[in-house]
Every structure is written in C-alpha cells, then in structure tokens.
Amino acid sequence: MKSSWQRCFPAVSLLLFSTLLGIVCAAAGAENPAGESAAAQSRKKATPAKGRLPAYYRAVVTDKQRQKIYAIQSEYDAEIHRLKKQLKTLTEERDTRISAVLNAQQRAEVVRLREAAKAKRRKAKEPASTAGDVSGGSPRAAGRTHRSPADDPQIR
Numbered sequence: 001m002k003s004s005w006q007r008c009f010p011a012v013s014l015l016l017f018s019t020l021l022g023i024v025c026a027a028a029g030a031e032n033p034a035g036e037s038a039a040a041q042s043r044k045k046a047t048p049a050k051g052r053l054p055a056y057y058r059a060v061v062t063d064k065q066r067q068k069i070y071a072i073q074s075e076y077d078a079e080i081h082r083l084k085k086q087l088k089t090l091t092e093e094r095d096t097r098i099s100a101v102l103n104a105q106q107r108a109e110v111v112r113l114r115e116a117a118k119a120k121r122r123k124a125k126e127p128a129s130t131a132g133d134v135s136g137g138s139p140r141a142a143g144r145t146h147r148s149p150a151d152d153p154q155i156r
Contacts, residue, residue, distance in 0.1 A: 051070035053061065061069065099107060 051073040053066065053069060057069070099110075102110065
C-alpha cells in the first residue's frame with residue numbers, strides 16, 4: 001500500500017514545477033523588476049553573469065539573451081538549493097521510517113546486499129583483463145551486467 005507521501009508526490013511535483021515555470025516566465029517578461037535602480041542594472045551589466053545554458057540553447061541565443069538566461073538562473077539558485085536540501089531531508093526521513101519496519105536481522109541483510117552491489121559496481125568499473133575474456137573484445141559486452149533469463153537457472 002502506498003503511503004500518503006507516495007500518493008501525493010506526483011501532484012506536489014507537478015505543482016512545484018508549474019509554479020517555478022510560471023515564475024520563470026513572469027521574470028523573463030519583466031525588463032525592469034520593481035525596486036531596481038539604474039545603478040543596480042548597470043552593475044549587473046558590468047559583471048557578466050555565469051551559468052549554464054539549457055540544452056540546445058547555445059546555437060540559437062544572442063549574447064544579450066544569454067546574459068538574461070544566466071541572470072534568471074542566478075535568481076533561482078538559492079531557492080532550488082533550499083528545495084533540494086528539503087527533498088534530501090524528506091527522503092532521509094522516509095528511508096529511516098522504512099528501515100524501522102524491518103527487524104535487526106533484516107536490516108543487517110539489507111546492509112550486506114547494498115555492500116555487495118557497491119562492490120559489484122566498483123568491479124564493473126575496473127578495466128577488464130584481456131586474458132580469458134570471452135566477450136569478443138567488445139567494450140559494451142565487457143561491461144554488461146544484465147544476464148538473460150536463459151543464463152539464470154533460478155528463473156527456469
């Protein structure tokens with residue numbers, strides 16, 4: 001059964017995204033935000049903002065648009081950081097409550113399984129030795145971790 005948080009998460013995510021999108025659109029349309037003096041605007045122009053353009057924007061925007069985009073991004077940085085921190089806190093709280101459902105032996109088994117998966121990922125990142133490599137030398141095949149059902153006797 002899904003918890004109330006799991007049932008509400010899609011709606012909350014959509015609401016948050018819609019709100020942020022509305023704010024970004026409103027800010028993009030505003031040339032001079034209220035309360036900003038000409039001196040403040042000239043300071044902004046004097047120090048070019050730095051940021052990262054969204055995918056595929058680089059080829060189509062002008063320098064002026066680029067600076068506006070960077071300024072908009074910098075306006076939202078603190079709020080986005082705060083929300084990410086809040087999400088991390090909520091996720092940790094959720095995971096703690098979920099872990100509390102298990103008994104000590106089950107929690108120990110989960111820890112063991114996590115460590116085994118971590119070791120397997122580390123081993124997969126290591127360069128494969130060429131001796132005994134039956135994958136045909138393909139880098140894609142060498143890094144493969146998925147097995148087909150025919151390879152797994154437990155699935156039969």
